[in-house]
Amino acid sequence: MFKLTTAAAEQVLKAAKQGNAEGMSLRLAAARKPDGAIEYRMGFEDSVGEDDIRFQSEGIDLVMAPEDVPLLDETVMDYVEIEEGKPHFIFLNPKDPNYRPPADA
Template sequence: MFTITPAAAKQIKIAAEQGGTEGMALRMAVRENKDGSFSYHMGFDEPADTDKRIQTEGVEVIMDPSFDKYLDECVLDFVELDDGSWQFVFLNPADPHYVPPKVN
């Protein structure tokens, strides 16, 4: 199942407040690139009748069911990068270019 970390959920809620989209679901999408890697897309949206709905860390996530095979074990996190900037990252073992994070 697709999950969101507490850090990502906090940032999603801040973005919803700042963007005036509180109460809307977070739509997830993924595209498989020619090299086999994945491109991830997300934004606030209204659910469609055919969408899959997931509740994780207080965030409603919606997606087209066709993305299940790409996002089933994916984790969305919000992390600080080496340069000090913060970014959403997708930890997805289904992505052929996925490299698990190093644990110190």
């Protein structure tokens, strides 16, 4: 299933607080682009549909539509600083053709 790293969960909590979205679930969505890559979307949502998949990772309530599960299953969302001073969320998804496993530290 989809997982958050500790760093991603901490940033999600900060974003929820800053955006007055505390207590809301984080909705995740994905779509396959024409080149095969995967586009990721997320946002806070206070209403959850009857068919939505609900679960938790790192204490964060997550929700996704059933049709997004096949693309997001086995994905890890992290929050990293690739360029100095420019941290952002990344999606580590072995189903994405652009995925490269992280180098062992």
